[in-house]
Amino acid sequence: xGSVIIGxxxxxxxxxxxxxxxxxxxxxxxxxxVPRTGIHTRHVAIEETCTDLGAQAALRALGLEEGGWQRExxxxxxxxxxxxxxxxxxxDTHFPSEAARIRERIGATNAVCYDMSCACSGCVYGxxxxxxxxxxxxxxxxxxxxxxxxxxxxxxxxxxxxxxERLSKLVDWEERATCILFGDGAGAVVLEWxxxxxxxxxxxxxxxxxxxxxxxxxxxAPGILSSYMENTDDVDRTLWCDxxxxxxxxxxxxxxxxxxxxxxxxxxxxxxxxxxxxPYMRMAGQAVFKFATSAMMRCTEEALTxxxxxxxxxxxxxxxxxxxxxxxxxxxKMDLPMERFQVIIDHVGNVSGASxxxxxxxxxxxxxxxxxxxxxxxxxxxxxxxxxxxxxx
Numbered sequence: 001x002g003s004v005i006i007g008x009x010x011x012x013x014x015x016x017x018x019x020x021x022x023x024x025x026x027x028x029x030x031x032x033x034v035p036r037t038g039i040h041t042r043h044v045a046i047e048e049t050c051t052d053l054g055a056q057a058a059l060r061a062l063g064l065e066e067g068g069w070q071r072e073x074x075x076x077x078x079x080x081x082x083x084x085x086x087x088x089x090x091x092d093t094h095f096p097s098e099a100a101r102i103r104e105r106i107g108a109t110n111a112v113c114y115d116m117s118c119a120c121s122g123c124v125y126g127x128x129x130x131x132x133x134x135x136x137x138x139x140x141x142x143x144x145x146x147x148x149x150x151x152x153x154x155x156x157x158x159x160x161x162x163x164x165e166r167l168s169k170l171v172d173w174e175e176r177a178t179c180i181l182f183g184d185g186a187g188a189v190v191l192e193w194x195x196x197x198x199x200x201x202x203x204x205x206x207x208x209x210x211x212x213x214x215x216x217x218x219x220x221a222p223g224i225l226s227s228y229m230e231n232t233d234d235v236d237r238t239l240w241c242d243x244x245x246x247x248x249x250x251x252x253x254x255x256x257x258x259x260x261x262x263x264x265x266x267x268x269x270x271x272x273x274x275x276x277x278x279p280y281m282r283m284a285g286q287a288v289f290k291f292a293t294s295a296m297m298r299c300t301e302e303a304l305t306x307x308x309x310x311x312x313x314x315x316x317x318x319x320x321x322x323x324x325x326x327x328x329x330x331x332x333k334m335d336l337p338m339e340r341f342q343v344i345i346d347h348v349g350n351v352s353g354a355s356x357x358x359x360x361x362x363x364x365x366x367x368x369x370x371x372x373x374x375x376x377x378x379x380x381x382x383x384x385x386x387x388x389x390x391x392x393x
Contacts, residue, residue: 001138002223003131003159005391007076007190009060009068010361011053012183012348013045019180028176038324042183042349044168050092050186054164055105057186057354058084061160061361062106069364071222071371076190081111082156085130087122087163087353088115089241090170102162112154119239120320120381121229122163122353123187127377127389128227130159134193162188163354170241172280181323182281183349187357194223220372222392226306228299229387238287239382242278292322295386296330300378303388311336313374314390316363320379321345321355342368352381369393 018041019030033039045053060068063075070076086099093101099113118125137156144151167182234240296319304310317340319327324345331338342359351358356377363369373393380386 001135001193001195002221002225003127003134003191004071004194004222005189005393006071006192007061007063007068007188008070008357008361008364009057009062009065009188010186010354010358011056011060012043012185012358013048013053015044015046016041017044017183022176022180026174026176026179028180033180036323036325037181038343038345039180039349040346042347043185045166045184048166048184050088050090050098050164050166051101051105053166053184053186054086054088054098054102054162054188057164057188057357058102058106058160058162061162061188061190064106067365069361076158078106078108079110081108081158081160081190082154083130083133083159084108084111084113085126085159085161086113086115087118087126087161088165089117089119089352090164090166091115098164099162102164108160111160112156118353118381118385119383120322120350120352120355121379121383121385121387122381123161123320123356124227124377124379124387124389125229125385126161126163126353127189127191127224127391128229128387130161130191131224131227134159134191138193138195157193159191160188161191161357162186163352163357165352165354167281167350167352170281175280177285178281178283181350183351185348185351185354185358187351187354187359187361189357189360191224220392222371225309225374225390225392226303227387227389228302228306229385230295230299232291232295232384232386234382234384236284236287237282238284238291239281239384240283241281241382244279289323289326291384292326292380293329293333295380295384296326296378297333299380299386299388300330300334300376303378303390304376307390309374309390314340314376315373316368317341317376317378318356318359318363319377320350320381321348321359322350322380353379355379364393 059065091098164186
């Protein structure tokens with residue numbers, strides 16, 4: 001049994017912003033940016049909404065719009081989706097969820113929808129969660145068939161994971177440490193649960209219907225072979241962005257006063273810095289670099305161990321694109337050539353939870369990953385979150 005990627009897509013805004021353009025609004029240069037980040041250009045959403053980007057990536061993953069990748073010929077019906085999971089930091093609305101907005105746009109009339117907030121690790125958290133939910137549903141189907149009782153949960157067999165981000169709305173365009181890094185875009189995959197007859201498994205029992213079951217389903221069975229997720233307390237506020245409504249006032253006072261005309265009281269801020277709410281993303285660059293390089297190697301090793309594989313078995317690594325220096329540092333520490341990594345940050349920047357999904361899609365569309373190949377996706381971000389997935393294409 002296993003969660004198989006049957007479609008992949010990406011979407012990027014039309015407007016491309018170069019490093020030279022950034023030098024016109026902040027104290028920086030192309031010569032300063034490239035050696036430190038590897039970024040030459042990024043896409044910035046001017047007219048596109050988060051929903052626009054997410055829906056376009058989803059339609060391409062479904063094969064309903066050109067530019068995507070599908071495992072088999074023919075489009076995937078949007079109505080066949082049982083669930084949509086949208087990792088995002090920049091949903092167009094607090095509610096309905098971004099996933100629900102994308103559902104409406106693409107016509108996924110049967111999908112249950114929700115958003116995830118796990119920053120740049122959204123790609124891995126989304127894939128892992130979808131895998132776990134479908135594995136649980138598969139086990140429930142087996143139990144229902146064995147006992148002759150009704151299915152005790154939603155019958156989830158197809159899940160769209162679509163990460164859509166407009167980080168350009170969170171960065172301070174007067175702070176060069178962050179504004180040079182981030183871009184906008186969306187990445188999507190369609191996952192389908194395939195039982196043993198479809199994946200070529202022999203003798204899998206009900207207990208095999210857990211995350212990573214594809215690894216026991218036969219040497220060449222496609223699917224998510226393993227996953228690993230972790231959180232580290234961000235006690236030093238290395239990655240932080242206040243809620244837009246964190247300091248809104250309420251018409252009540254702390255002393256119990258509720259009479260008309262009482263002094264309004266602002267909600268206490270979680271951050272311990274400025275007196276007023278800070279609407280922009282803030283980052284301690286060196287601390288993030290240290291965390292990211294350590295997390296990338298640690299999570300990759302853990303996921304590969306869970307899959308019973310080593311780095312030699314991986315065809316291509318498709319990591320989160322935070323900084324090319326992070327990828328190069330991790331590659332050196334793992335004694336791997338950069339050719340084994342899909343690097344896209346040079347032309348898209350850091351697109352948070354969508355980055356690795358965009359990298360995966362580019363690799364699939366470019367033919368760098370073929371059915372049977374092993375991909376390893378690793379991500380890390382605010383939370384602090386980190387994780388890795390090992391996938392047989």
